[in-house]
Amino acid sequence: MLKSKWILFFISSVISFLVTSNAYEASKVGISKERLNKIAPVLEENIQAGRFPGFITAVARKGEVVHYETQGFSDVEKKIPLEKDSIFRIYSMSKPVTGVALMILLEEGKVRLSDPVSLYIPEFATTEVMFINEDGTTSREKLKRQVTIRDLATHTSGIAYSFTAIPQLRKIYSEERLSPYFFIDNFEALQVNGATVVSSGKSFPDVCSFSSALASKAPLMHQPGEKYTYSMGMDVLGCVIERASGMTFDVFLEDKIFKPLRMDDTAFYVPASKLDRFTSLYAYPGDLGRLIPELEGKIPDDLMMIKVDDRSFSPYLKPATLFDGGSGLVSTAEDYLKFAQMLLNGGELSGVRILSRKSVELMSSNLLSEDIVSSDDYIRGAGFGITVGVIEDPGLLGQYGSEGMYFWGGAADTFFWVDPKEELVAVVMTQLLASPWPMRETFSALVYQSIED
Numbered sequence: 001m002l003k004s005k006w007i008l009f010f011i012s013s014v015i016s017f018l019v020t021s022n023a024y025e026a027s028k029v030g031i032s033k034e035r036l037n038k039i040a041p042v043l044e045e046n047i048q049a050g051r052f053p054g055f056i057t058a059v060a061r062k063g064e065v066v067h068y069e070t071q072g073f074s075d076v077e078k079k080i081p082l083e084k085d086s087i088f089r090i091y092s093m094s095k096p097v098t099g100v101a102l103m104i105l106l107e108e109g110k111v112r113l114s115d116p117v118s119l120y121i122p123e124f125a126t127t128e129v130m131f132i133n134e135d136g137t138t139s140r141e142k143l144k145r146q147v148t149i150r151d152l153a154t155h156t157s158g159i160a161y162s163f164t165a166i167p168q169l170r171k172i173y174s175e176e177r178l179s180p181y182f183f184i185d186n187f188e189a190l191q192v193n194g195a196t197v198v199s200s201g202k203s204f205p206d207v208c209s210f211s212s213a214l215a216s217k218a219p220l221m222h223q224p225g226e227k228y229t230y231s232m233g234m235d236v237l238g239c240v241i242e243r244a245s246g247m248t249f250d251v252f253l254e255d256k257i258f259k260p261l262r263m264d265d266t267a268f269y270v271p272a273s274k275l276d277r278f279t280s281l282y283a284y285p286g287d288l289g290r291l292i293p294e295l296e297g298k299i300p301d302d303l304m305m306i307k308v309d310d311r312s313f314s315p316y317l318k319p320a321t322l323f324d325g326g327s328g329l330v331s332t333a334e335d336y337l338k339f340a341q342m343l344l345n346g347g348e349l350s351g352v353r354i355l356s357r358k359s360v361e362l363m364s365s366n367l368l369s370e371d372i373v374s375s376d377d378y379i380r381g382a383g384f385g386i387t388v389g390v391i392e393d394p395g396l397l398g399q400y401g402s403e404g405m406y407f408w409g410g411a412a413d414t415f416f417w418v419d420p421k422e423e424l425v426a427v428v429m430t431q432l433l434a435s436p437w438p439m440r441e442t443f444s445a446l447v448y449q450s451i452e453d
Contacts, residue, residue, distance in 0.1 A: 039446045046439065053431055087270055090330060095325070164229055415428050
């Protein structure tokens with residue numbers, strides 16, 4: 001793990017990264033600026049082809065920002081350009097933030113990975129597991145062991161998402177509205193030519209009422225620790241953090257992470273003062289029904305991109321009460337670059353320590369059992385730490401990176417990674433749900449091909 005000598009210095013109370021071309025010293029940190037400049041044309045081709053609304057991309061190596069590029073639009077129809085400080089829905093890139101919050105509580109001795117979740121949410125003590133009978137009917141079986149915090153943090157709890165659940169469980173989730181996210185409940189408002197498309201709300205007033213309902217109204221899809229199932233378990237972690245810390249989850253994040261790192265634009269909603277910096281959300285229609293089953297068959301599938309949440313009328317403009325750590329945050333490329341650099345530095349940024357080096361090491365280590373990572377249900381060459389994916393064998397995985405690199409992305413095709421061996425962090429922000437385009441792999445290749453030392 002890297003020591004903290006690669007420290008980034010704040011240049012004002014808001015801006016901590018030099019993002020003008022004059023500040024790039026790529027060659028000093030083993031990056032070819034000429035090769036790095038290949039990123040922009042490739043992304044521009046995708047914007048011009050109508051596949052994406054726009055991009056902000058950022059790369060730092062050895063503590064130096066070597067690339068920070070803004071292209072395309074915040075709102076395509078209104079021709080509002082993206083700016084360096086544009087605000088994005090980061091969806092599942094909220095998860096690593098929740099992971100850091102959990103590690104803070106581990107360091108404080110307030111929780112342990114082995115703790116039963118029922119210590120904090122009693123309803124999980126009586127949760128059952130769904131069993132599929134030979135005739136297709138379902139029954140319930142008792143837990144072989146309690147769901148633990150480790151299970152929640154590694155997607156091995158047996159909780160699912162609607163799009164990862166088997167049909168029988170998905171039906172329960174739908175009937176009981178068991179989601180901490182915005183429900184799209186006005187399909188008739190959806191329009192193809194750029195107008196406001198949905199009205200949305202959340203089914204629960206706070207994350208703990210959601211967590212209690214999930215535990216009491218829906219069975220698990222499998223026994224805890226048995227399989228990896230991408231899930232809402234990390235939203236449940238938000239409730240665990242609230243009850244273990246005695247603080248609401250948003251306040252905990254603000255006090256322990258955002259304020260110390262000066263992540264001034266990362267939150268669970270967009271205040272009126274920042275509305276002009278918020279982005280509109282788009283989707284690729286052809287695959288949106290997989291991500292949001294409620295939309296199956298309700299939208300045209302012959303278009304490249306449609307707007308599904310107008311920035312001027314988004315539910316993110318209202319103050320939140322349900323703080324969903326699995327998907328609820330908005331952020332900027334600069335804020336998330338600070339967060340990633342803190343992790344690369346071993347838990348510290350500009351003299352402010354968020355975590356110990358050993359906590360970052362644990363968070364970014366594979367915590368999945370050999371049975372899971374060697375199964376046909378998991379990607380060979382990868383593991384999973386505490387809320388982050390981990391590369392264990394880049395060759396077996398078949399993608400750029402290094403052993404020990406860790407990463408995660410969001411539903412709107414945002415993505416970040418931390419590569420300790422290459423002393424590299426990278427962030428890409430866009431706003432396209434259900435993207436069929438391999439943009440994350442393309443961006444990764446463009447970054448790694450620029451390394452020349």
